[in-house]
Amino acid sequence: MAYSHWLNSGFAKEVMLCPCPSIAQTLYCVADEQADLAVVPVENSIGGSVAITLDTLWQLDQLQIQRALILPITHALLSNSVTLDNIKTVYSHPQALAQCQKWLEKYIGAAQLVPTNSTTEALEFLHQDQLAGAIASPRASQLYNVPILVPEINDYPDNCTRFWVLGKEPSTNGDCTSLAFSLPANVPGSLVKPLQVFAKRLINLSRIESRPTKRSLGEYLFFIDLEKGSSLHSVEEALEELATHTEVLKVFGHYNLLPLNFAATN
Numbered sequence: 001m002a003y004s005h006w007l008n009s010g011f012a013k014e015v016m017l018c019p020c021p022s023i024a025q026t027l028y029c030v031a032d033e034q035a036d037l038a039v040v041p042v043e044n045s046i047g048g049s050v051a052i053t054l055d056t057l058w059q060l061d062q063l064q065i066q067r068a069l070i071l072p073i074t075h076a077l078l079s080n081s082v083t084l085d086n087i088k089t090v091y092s093h094p095q096a097l098a099q100c101q102k103w104l105e106k107y108i109g110a111a112q113l114v115p116t117n118s119t120t121e122a123l124e125f126l127h128q129d130q131l132a133g134a135i136a137s138p139r140a141s142q143l144y145n146v147p148i149l150v151p152e153i154n155d156y157p158d159n160c161t162r163f164w165v166l167g168k169e170p171s172t173n174g175d176c177t178s179l180a181f182s183l184p185a186n187v188p189g190s191l192v193k194p195l196q197v198f199a200k201r202l203i204n205l206s207r208i209e210s211r212p213t214k215r216s217l218g219e220y221l222f223f224i225d226l227e228k229g230s231s232l233h234s235v236e237e238a239l240e241e242l243a244t245h246t247e248v249l250k251v252f253g254h255y256n257l258l259p260l261n262f263a264a265t266n
Helices: 004-012 023-031 050-058 092-097 099-107 120-129 138-144 192-199 232-245
Strands: 038-044 064-072 076-079 089-092 112-115 132-136 146-148 160-167 176-182 205-212 220-227 248-259
Touching: 023 038, 023 160, 038 050, 038 092, 038 146, 050 205, 076 138, 089 092, 089 120, 092 099, 092 112, 092 132, 092 146, 120 132, 120 138, 132 138, 160 205, 176 232, 192 232, 232 248
Parallel strands: 064 248, 089 112, 089 132
Antiparallel strands: 038 160, 064 160, 076 132, 076 146, 176 220, 176 248, 205 220
């Protein structure tokens, strides 16, 4: 729901928002043409990358990144309880729990922390348990009519999350490019050649990280974000050469990044 303003202003027609119970199911809905676009978190400035987003995107060949969104994150503790002393259980997405860990330990350290698929799902438990709290956005309080017990419980005030808007349309224009690849052999220096492809063309890599292939211990996939700089031609040349040094190469699209100035939560 936090994306409705951007989605409805970014398209000529009104957009219907369809919540899904998990990130993976959100992506599969678009891949199976049950929805046109998916908006999923990929990286948080505090909690790091969202592994399920990367792993699922690697498994799917149809999806392309249409846009990246950067949202400031404000977490609040929502509850039907009138006092913190009554809170015995706190529900939320694992990322939200991690981003409020210090506050939780300081003020309700004895409470049980229960991870959920999303912050929206966490709110469902509040109707059943008057002694429970949920970490979600202040906006969620308005949408789902749940009182805010404590506002702004983030451990870090400058918390931001990067989201990807994914669809099946080809994504060929933009200042950012995201890709992933596996290597043909796990030997010394096997990662150097792919990285040199970008270095010799002075293409800046804004992010690189590894994820296990799930085939064998010590085998990894490498996810890279790069900035186009002054020449898309150089990027296309680099991708052509990169393909010769990798086992499997997947380019998730060329897209632009849009910072948003309203608070949300993952």
